[in-house]
Amino acid sequence: MGAGTSSDETGPAGPTLRRETSRLLSFSDGVFAIIITLLVLDLQPPRVGRGQLLHALVEQWPAYLAYVTSYVYVAVGWLNHRAAFNRVENSGKALQWYNLAVLFSTALLPFATSVVSQAMRDGDQADQRTGVVVYGLVGVLVSVSWLGLYHYLARHHDLLDQTVPLRFFPAERARAAIGLLGYALAILVGFFTGPLFALVIFLLLPAFYSLTSSGLYELRRLRHPRR
Amino acid sequence: MGAGTSSDETGPAGPTLRRETSRLLSFSDGVFAIIITLLVLDLQPPRVGRGQLLHALVEQWPAYLAYVTSYVYVAVGWLNHRAAFNRVENSGKALQWYNLAVLFSTALLPFATSVVSQAMRDGDQADQRTGVVVYGLVGVLVSVSWLGLYHYLARHHDLLDQTVPLRFFPAERARAAIGLLGYALAILVGFFTGPLFALVIFLLLPAFYSLTSSGLYELRRLRHPRR
Amino acid sequence: MGAGTSSDETGPAGPTLRRETSRLLSFSDGVFAIIITLLVLDLQPPRVGRGQLLHALVEQWPAYLAYVTSYVYVAVGWLNHRAAFNRVENSGKALQWYNLAVLFSTALLPFATSVVSQAMRDGDQADQRTGVVVYGLVGVLVSVSWLGLYHYLARHHDLLDQTVPLRFFPAERARAAIGLLGYALAILVGFFTGPLFALVIFLLLPAFYSLTSSGLYELRRLRHPRR
Amino acid sequence: MGAGTSSDETGPAGPTLRRETSRLLSFSDGVFAIIITLLVLDLQPPRVGRGQLLHALVEQWPAYLAYVTSYVYVAVGWLNHRAAFNRVENSGKALQWYNLAVLFSTALLPFATSVVSQAMRDGDQADQRTGVVVYGLVGVLVSVSWLGLYHYLARHHDLLDQTVPLRFFPAERARAAIGLLGYALAILVGFFTGPLFALVIFLLLPAFYSLTSSGLYELRRLRHPRR
Numbered sequence: 001m002g003a004g005t006s007s008d009e010t011g012p013a014g015p016t017l018r019r020e021t022s023r024l025l026s027f028s029d030g031v032f033a034i035i036i037t038l039l040v041l042d043l044q045p046p047r048v049g050r051g052q053l054l055h056a057l058v059e060q061w062p063a064y065l066a067y068v069t070s071y072v073y074v075a076v077g078w079l080n081h082r083a084a085f086n087r088v089e090n091s092g093k094a095l096q097w098y099n100l101a102v103l104f105s106t107a108l109l110p111f112a113t114s115v116v117s118q119a120m121r122d123g124d125q126a127d128q129r130t131g132v133v134v135y136g137l138v139g140v141l142v143s144v145s146w147l148g149l150y151h152y153l154a155r156h157h158d159l160l161d162q163t164v165p166l167r168f169f170p171a172e173r174a175r176a177a178i179g180l181l182g183y184a185l186a187i188l189v190g191f192f193t194g195p196l197f198a199l200v201i202f203l204l205l206p207a208f209y210s211l212t213s214s215g216l217y218e219l220r221r222l223r224h225p226r227r
Numbered sequence: 228m229g230a231g232t233s234s235d236e237t238g239p240a241g242p243t244l245r246r247e248t249s250r251l252l253s254f255s256d257g258v259f260a261i262i263i264t265l266l267v268l269d270l271q272p273p274r275v276g277r278g279q280l281l282h283a284l285v286e287q288w289p290a291y292l293a294y295v296t297s298y299v300y301v302a303v304g305w306l307n308h309r310a311a312f313n314r315v316e317n318s319g320k321a322l323q324w325y326n327l328a329v330l331f332s333t334a335l336l337p338f339a340t341s342v343v344s345q346a347m348r349d350g351d352q353a354d355q356r357t358g359v360v361v362y363g364l365v366g367v368l369v370s371v372s373w374l375g376l377y378h379y380l381a382r383h384h385d386l387l388d389q390t391v392p393l394r395f396f397p398a399e400r401a402r403a404a405i406g407l408l409g410y411a412l413a414i415l416v417g418f419f420t421g422p423l424f425a426l427v428i429f430l431l432l433p434a435f436y437s438l439t440s441s442g443l444y445e446l447r448r449l450r451h452p453r454r
Numbered sequence: 455m456g457a458g459t460s461s462d463e464t465g466p467a468g469p470t471l472r473r474e475t476s477r478l479l480s481f482s483d484g485v486f487a488i489i490i491t492l493l494v495l496d497l498q499p500p501r502v503g504r505g506q507l508l509h510a511l512v513e514q515w516p517a518y519l520a521y522v523t524s525y526v527y528v529a530v531g532w533l534n535h536r537a538a539f540n541r542v543e544n545s546g547k548a549l550q551w552y553n554l555a556v557l558f559s560t561a562l563l564p565f566a567t568s569v570v571s572q573a574m575r576d577g578d579q580a581d582q583r584t585g586v587v588v589y590g591l592v593g594v595l596v597s598v599s600w601l602g603l604y605h606y607l608a609r610h611h612d613l614l615d616q617t618v619p620l621r622f623f624p625a626e627r628a629r630a631a632i633g634l635l636g637y638a639l640a641i642l643v644g645f646f647t648g649p650l651f652a653l654v655i656f657l658l659l660p661a662f663y664s665l666t667s668s669g670l671y672e673l674r675r676l677r678h679p680r681r
Numbered sequence: 682m683g684a685g686t687s688s689d690e691t692g693p694a695g696p697t698l699r700r701e702t703s704r705l706l707s708f709s710d711g712v713f714a715i716i717i718t719l720l721v722l723d724l725q726p727p728r729v730g731r732g733q734l735l736h737a738l739v740e741q742w743p744a745y746l747a748y749v750t751s752y753v754y755v756a757v758g759w760l761n762h763r764a765a766f767n768r769v770e771n772s773g774k775a776l777q778w779y780n781l782a783v784l785f786s787t788a789l790l791p792f793a794t795s796v797v798s799q800a801m802r803d804g805d806q807a808d809q810r811t812g813v814v815v816y817g818l819v820g821v822l823v824s825v826s827w828l829g830l831y832h833y834l835a836r837h838h839d840l841l842d843q844t845v846p847l848r849f850f851p852a853e854r855a856r857a858a859i860g861l862l863g864y865a866l867a868i869l870v871g872f873f874t875g876p877l878f879a880l881v882i883f884l885l886l887p888a889f890y891s892l893t894s895s896g897l898y899e900l901r902r903l904r905h906p907r908r
Contacts, residue, residue, distance in 0.1 A: 023710060023763050029250060030484075030714030033257030036334070037265065038718065043338040045345045053346055053354040057361065071334075075327045079320075082250050093760075100756045107717070107752075111724040118726045119734055127734040134738065256477060257711075260484030263561070264492065270565040272572045280573055280581040284588065298561075302554045306547075309477050483704060487711030490788070491719065497792040499799045507800055507808040511815065525788075529781045533774075536704050 021091045024099060028085075031103045032078040038110045039070050042117065062120035065199075070113040072206040073142075077106050080146065080209070084153065084172065087164040095159065098149040105141040112138035120195070132190035132198040139183030139205070146176040175212055179205060248318045251326060255312075258330045259305040265337045266297050269344065289347035292426075297340040299433040300369075304333050307373065307436070311380065311399065314391040322386065325376040332368040339365035347422070359417030359425040366410030366432070373403040402439055406432060475545045478553060482539075485557045486532040492564045493524050496571065516574035519653075524567040527596075527660040531560050534600065534663070538607065538626065541618040549613065552603040559595040566592035574649070586644030586652040593637030593659070600630040629666055633659060702772045705780060709766075712784045713759040719791045720751050723798065743801035746880070751794040753887040754823075758787050761827065761890070765834065765853065768845040776840065779830040786822040793819035801876065813871030813879040820864030820886070827857040856893055860886060 043063055046056035081102070088095070112135040119131025153160065154169035182205045190198025270290055273283035308329070315322070339362040346358030380387065381396035409432045417425025497517055500510035535556070542549070566589040573585030607614065608623035636659045644652025724744055727737035762783070769776070793816040800812030834841065835850035863886045871879025 023706060025250060026253060026707060027710045027714055027759060029254045030257050030711050031718055033254055034261055034715055034718040036330070037258055037261040038722070040334045040338055041265070041268075041722075043335075045338075045342040050349070050351040051353050053342075053350055054357040057342070057357065071331055075331075078254060079323060096760060103717070104752055104756075107721045108724075111721055111726075115726040115734075115738070122731070123734055124731040126732050130735040130738065252477060253480060256481045257484050260481055261488055263557070264485055264488040267561045267565055268492070268495075270562075272565075272569040277576070277578045278580050280569075280577055281584040284569070284584065298558055302558075305481060306550060479704060480707060483708045484711050487708055488715055490784070491712055491715040494788045494792055495719070495722075497789075499792075499796040504803070504805040505807050507796075507804055508811040511796070511811065525785055529785075532708060533777060 021085070021088065024091055024096065025085060028081060028099060028103060029078075031107065032074065032081065035107055035110060036071060036074045036078070039067055039074070039113060042110065042114045043067060060117075060121060063117040065203075066113045066117035066120075069203050069206065070109050072210065074106060074109060076206050076209045077102075077142070077146075080172075084149065084169075087161050087168065088153070088159055089161050090159045092159070094152065095149075095156075098145075098152050101145040102142075102149055105138065105145040108138045108141065116199075120199075125195075128195040129191055132195045133187050135202060136183050136187035136190065136198065139186070139202070140180060143176050143180035143183060147173060147180060150176055175209070179209065182208070248312075248315065251318055251323065252312060255308060255326060255330060256305075258334065259301065259308065262334055262337060263298060263301045263305070266294055266301065266340060269337065269341045270294060287344075287348055290344040292430075293340045293344035293347075296430050296433065297336050299437065301333060301336060303433050303436045304329075304369070304373075307399075311376065311396075314388050314395065315380070315386055316388050317386045319386070321379065322376075322383075325372075325379050328372040329369075329376055332365065332372040335365045335368065343426075347426075352422075355422040356418055359422045360414050362429060363410050363414035363417060363425065366413070366429070367407060370403050370407035370410060374400060374407060377403055402436070406436065409435070475539075475542065478545055478550065479539060482535060482553060482557060483532075485561065486528065486535065489561055489564060490525060490528045490532070493521055493528065493567060496564065496568045497521060514571075514575055517571040519657075520567045520571035520574075523657050523660065524563050526664065528560060528563060530660050530663045531556075531596070531600075534626075538603065538623075541615050541622065542607070542613055543615050544613045546613070548606065549603075549610075552599075552606050555599040556596075556603055559592065559599040562592045562595065570653075574653075579649075582649040583645055586649045587641050589656060590637050590641035590644060590652065593640070593656070594634060597630050597634035597637060601627060601634060604630055629663070633663065636662070702766075702769065705772055705777065706766060709762060709780060709784060710759075712788065713755065713762065716788055716791060717752060717755045717759070720748055720755070720794060723791065723795045724748060741798075741802055744798040746884075747794045747798035747801075750884050750887065751790050753891065755787060755790060757887050757890045758783075758823070758827075761853075765830065765850075768842050768849065769834070769840055770842050771840045773840070775833065776830075776837075779826075779833050782826040783823075783830055786819065786826040789819045789822065797880075801880075806876075809876040810872055813876045814868050816883060817864050817868035817871065817879065820867070820883070821861060824857050824861035824864060828854060828861060831857055856890070860890065863889070 043060075046053070046060060048056040091099075116131035116135040119127040123131065150169050150173035154173055157164075157166065160169075182201060186198040186201035186205075189201060270287075273280070273287060275283040318326075343358035343362040346354040350358065377396050377400035381400055384391075384393065387396075409428060413425045413428035413432075416428060497514075500507070500514060502510040545553075570585035570589040573581040577585065604623050604627035608627055611618075611620065614623075636655060640652040640655035640659075643655060724741075727734070727741060729737040772780075797812035797816040800808040804812065831850050831854035835854055838845075838847065841850075863882060867879045867882035867886075870882060
């Protein structure tokens, strides 16, 4: 469907393509919903002797911290997904695979969360370094997959709602690149200076994403629609 | 989108915003569906020696009770969510995060359910007190997140369907505050007098929510639409 | 919305109510999808010594049989759900709770499946009898919840698509009652004569449901719409 | 609904049937989303002594490989499902069961993935052969279920969007038959020459499916709609 007919709801191939995009969205919403809920499976009542539940629950604080961090990370990922695909009018095979890559890397977060929280709780210094590197690598992978998706959309303006400003997806791509650098930095910091510094970066990165996410655009658009 | 165009289905930014709200709903429906089904994962066939299955199944009665209680609690949460978002026409970034906070706190319920049911089954008096406090704290957290959402909607009438009475969300907010007090009370009661009293409050609170939920409004609206 | 306006798509409270029903459907679809997929979690690679995998995999045949039986049972449940709610135009608070009861009882199937398959594999005669009774009781519970839903819909013809024949839901209710008797019979048979006879009934009941499900109505309706 | 009215959106039984198909899609999307996310549950932080996390994480490389392979396989399955049902206008009872068979066989993939990855990691030669056969058998089952679905749709052109070329589903059926042969071959190869050769075939088959999937048709249709 060319740019000339992109706003034509009754165009020849229109409804079918719209249904395809809608299934991409419902499938992705499902995967994000499952990932964000699977994170909680890492929180388990500790198997301890009688009378030691309170102590054991307090001791698994890294699991709670990891849960919060990863929850915010996945939530931001879903908000980014929503913000990106709200601007997409048509989806082809390539976009499907870019999207599947984002879901693939995001689905690794519960595993990485589990590794790092177990390492902080039970491991020695070497294990904690390993845990931090694993989480950082998954963070790098997630950033790379977003970078790919944003790059593709920045280069295929014909797939987008024609009111999306040309600079939107290049800006998003820059944001993903910053995330990539951030997680790479956290790996180095965690490896050379200590896992706790890396954990702080892991906590800050989703906050950064959340604050810089496309809210401003949306807000502006709400106030001055299609001007 | 201002109040003046809120009922205009073909308004400029209309369909896109509608799609955003619809993804918020489908994502939330997914998370609620997963949470309510994850609760059942806490029910496991006991690993016991041959010939002791019946006895062991009967002994895990706290797990069944906890399952029923938490199922009703999550179900009421979903009904509240439905009742609230049926009245929302537009959703911005802030509403997304209030919603994500509700999903976050609700997702902790399977964990809290597991902790309390394991403590009642295997723990001593101190463990049971701990279990009750954990469940109560999650109940407080859930109530606080609903309080935040209702407070936000009570203050942003422009996001709502213009036929929603002004007093609707303040009334819901009051209901959430009662829940907050109820769970706080259950923690105190469980801590000072005994876990069983707290369990009774845990059972009663979802029943209270269920009975007072927005059914009356809906029923009245069904009979006298937009009067 | 009274019977007089039930086919009026643009009626005052119309779209909102339609959205409510649509969320009931998407939530229920999610729960059924999760339940049917959770069944597979009971299939795990056996933890055995080197070289014994094949033997151990063959030995867990009751788990495969239980998986197939419960898969068909949940699938039939979903088809019934679809067939029932295709005929529902409006949904109120009571219908929500009848639906939540169906989801509640269905969500117990993975647990019951796990209990019976573990008992058949590792238990003695008493354990197997217990397993059969647990599965049968969950089957009774599922039948009772469907009976309640069908009874409610049989009594509230105003909630339905006005082209649904008056005898549709009474017929469905009879089918649920037969299922209730079937599972009760299986419990007795399993208890007094032996678990294997009960398993055969468990296998046959979903087949019966599948064959008698509303396919005939739908087929007839496809051929002679609204006569 | 006969072929003559298939493009009539306001035809008598139209909207209801459309809702049925839409529920089939949302249920299937849910199941695919859960299956693809359950795969990650097989990735667990290894339970090892202090200081051995890195070594243990590296040692479970078969689990990562199996995860990637199965993720791509399920993703291709979902893309095929999307491509097939985009062309379906009406769905009857038989199509429901063909679809449920596809979901059934696909849901076995996490189990088969777990079996083969555990066998490669911990098992001896015999276990690895068993693991490969189990994965291959599930692959055969998945192919058979797709073969059934495509065969049914190739024979029921009246259920399809009338613009779908007559040769579309026969071509898809051939593709499924090739997959069937591929998995059967992998079983033989794995049994007689060694599990690693079979793993290579398992890796290549989803790649083959991905490259040959209906992308070309869709692309062509996008460019020359309904010619």
